[in-house]
Ligand SMILES: NC(=O)c1ccc[n+]([C@@H]2O[C@H](COP(=O)([O-])OP(=O)(O)OC[C@H]3O[C@@H](n4cnc5c(N)ncnc54)[C@H](O)[C@@H]3O)[C@@H](O)[C@H]2O)c1
């Protein structure tokens with residue numbers, strides 16, 4: 056047989072009672088009839104409690120009573136055929152009259168004893184059960200209303216009575232045997248003492264009633280019908296990706312529901328647990344959900360952990376001092392004291408040096424705990440054997456839970472990696488030797504970020520979400536958004552990565568959305584955003600949003616963002632940049648970026664600083680990391696100049712070719728940066744630094760392609776105007792090369808710790824002769840690639856290839 060328990064929302068309305076009936080329909084056909092345990096209609100227990108309080112305080116309660124009556128009467132009228140209504144309404148009316156009398160007594164005496172309170176509260180279950188039993192009888196015939204006070208016997212601790220298990224089991228078994236063939240519909244939560252006075256079973260009382268019946272009758276299972284899809288991997292209000300568990304063990308359920316997961320209250324499971332009876336959590340409002348089974352043994356589960364639980368507001372107290380070292384009985388005194396004061400200790404940690412002891416309590420207990428401890432240890436404090444108690448508030452506990460942790464090394468590593476990478480500081484740690492639970496104490500501000508990051512880290516079957524904040528919506532920024540938009544499905548399916556753009560700014564506006572800005576409408580969103588662009592506030596907002604797996608992407612050509620990189624790393628946020636200004640500034644700055652990112656466990660990726668999407672920076676990094684040494688680098692790294700020399704042929708004039716390069720998106724926003732050699736210089740400097748040379752800009756020798764007038768032009772327009780007048784200069788260069796069957800090439804070289812960039816005319820024997828379009832080429836001569844250099848070649852400029860490089864960097868951040 057089965058026991059089915061329905062909670063307050065499941066009996067809370069006409070439609071939910073109809074659903075309940077359709078759930079029961081098949082169950083009542085079984086040979087062994089089910090036992091159905093019911094809570095009060097949703098909200099009724101609170102209302103009863105408030106009415107009782109009001110009466111005790113001399114306030115009227117009639118409005119509450121009328122509301123109660125109406126709710127039950129309306130439900131009866133909606134669910135029972137007319138001829139069946141009267142008997143039910145009469146019975147209910149008798150209850151309400153008794154309730155009124157009782158409350159009247161409370162009002163007269165201005166006193167509410169725990170005993171009376173239990174009597175008042177019991178009306179909730181009695182009325183709902185009476186009502187549903189009448190409705191069930193109309194549908195299924197053989198139904199018996201059972202007042203659990205007749206069979207569940209307790210002591211007289213009103214409000215939280217202790218069950219006399221042996222007697223109760225006998226009575227329950229007797230009742231079931233006597234009424235074989237009938238479906239029992241039982242009041243949850245209530246019981247009675249030896250004298251027959253009504254008692255209640257405390258928090259989660261109706262679940263407890265179900266477990267007691269299940270255990271007494273050796274049920275095949277106990278079903279708890281509630282309004283959510285079972286136990287989930289984390290609090291779904293904080294972790295959107297939380298999902299329902301199909302099964303977990305009693306121990307796991309205890310650990311998970313201890314923190315947060317309010318689906319069931321663990322102590323209520325004990326009767327079922329002792330008899331190894333499975334408990335199935337089902338959803339009345341989604342009956343097709345198969346449910347979460349809590350059982351003694353789980354089939355080999357593939358999940359490394361079952362869930363992450365949390366308490367979002369706790370305080371910790373830290374007691375420190377030489378007086379504790381090697382002293383037995385100290386913690387005994389401390390914790391007996393707290394127990395005596397009924398201060399619940401949530402978590403305890405002590406280092407093996409015994410010099411300090413840290414424990415967590417509810418915030419409302421904090422001050423009293425401090426006070427009683429200072430009294431108790433007055434002498435030790437005076438003698439300086441103990442330091443003054445340090446209290447920290449606004450903290451939270453996050454705990455990963457699962458029996459599988461026992462056999463799996465690396466679980467705590469994974470937890471701390473996820474926390475560390477997201478800049479979540481861990482204040483205290485506790486793990487029992489049972490290894491079911493690893494708990495950490497963190498700042499309450501970080502809880503949401505931490506829960507999501509840890510959830511992503513452990514449940515790898517789900518996609519990991521990156522939150523990107525993007526600066527710059529020009530050529531590259533725009534193209535990146537298009538690529539991300541087109542590629543998001545593939546990314547989810549193949550890399551398990553989801554990218555949400557949580558913030559965008561250009562020089563005019565900025566906009567934010569922690570759920571991800573739509574990549575279809577971002578332009579409108581940005582334009583209509585109320586926020587004027589302001590980089591410091593953009594960064595502040597990014598930090599305040601405190602999102603997990605956060606990345607900052609600089610797609611500007613501006614020096615301004617550079618000044619913020621360090622601050623961003625310090626907030627444990629990775630940086631991806633195609634902006635070369637940062638890495639080609641002072642060597643000190645370049646070093647600071649690298650060191651700060653590393654110290655904070657985040658990434659600093661800039662593949663597109665050299666050769667756009669071509670794998671140049673990563674290739675060099677791999678060479679260096681594997682212990683190779685760069686002897687020489689020779690390269691063409693200006694896509695713009697490459698394009699110009701490859702297309703400045705025959706009748707073409709120089710000015711038009713430059714314009715074409717700009718139109719094709721190869722040039723810097725200001726093309727003078729390309730033609731002056733500055734952009735190339737930056738790339739060579741970055742390569743040299745990545746190759747291990749602590750070089751500065753002054754160490755690079757540049758031969759400019761431009762005549763003086765062009766170099767000194769004030770604006771881009773002026774610059775183009777000078778190019779027109781300098782046509783003869785460029786034509787001369789071109790003709791000189793063509794005459795000898797050569798081509799013009801702008802070549803950078805790093806050798807013997809020196810960097811030069813020169814304009815050369817090369818013939819067909821030169822390896823750089825054969826280039827087309829905006830091609831870059833780079834050859835690394837290293838200790839290992841000594842005889843024949845390692846060469847990378849391909850288009851080294853353009854929005855598509857550059858955005859693709861930024862995209863690849865983003866995926867690499869996601870992989871870490
Ligand atoms: N074009 C290429 O082939 C290529 C290749 C590699 C790297 N890059 C680099 O890409 C970067 C962007 O180039 P682009 O062609 O897209 O430039 P762009 O001029 O088209 O776009 C720059 C964007 O940055 C924004 N911006 C500038 N300063 C800002 C600030 N302080 N705060 C917020 N937003 C700001 C502008 O509003 C604009 O949206 C440059 O650093 C360039 O060197 C370009």
Ligand SMILES: N[C@@H](CCO)C(=O)O
Nearest residue numbers: 693694695722723852
């Ligand atoms: N303006 C750059 C873009 C690539 O960094 C070039 O022409 O090479």
Ligand code: NA
Nearest residue numbers: 662665667669
């Ligand atoms: Na590159």
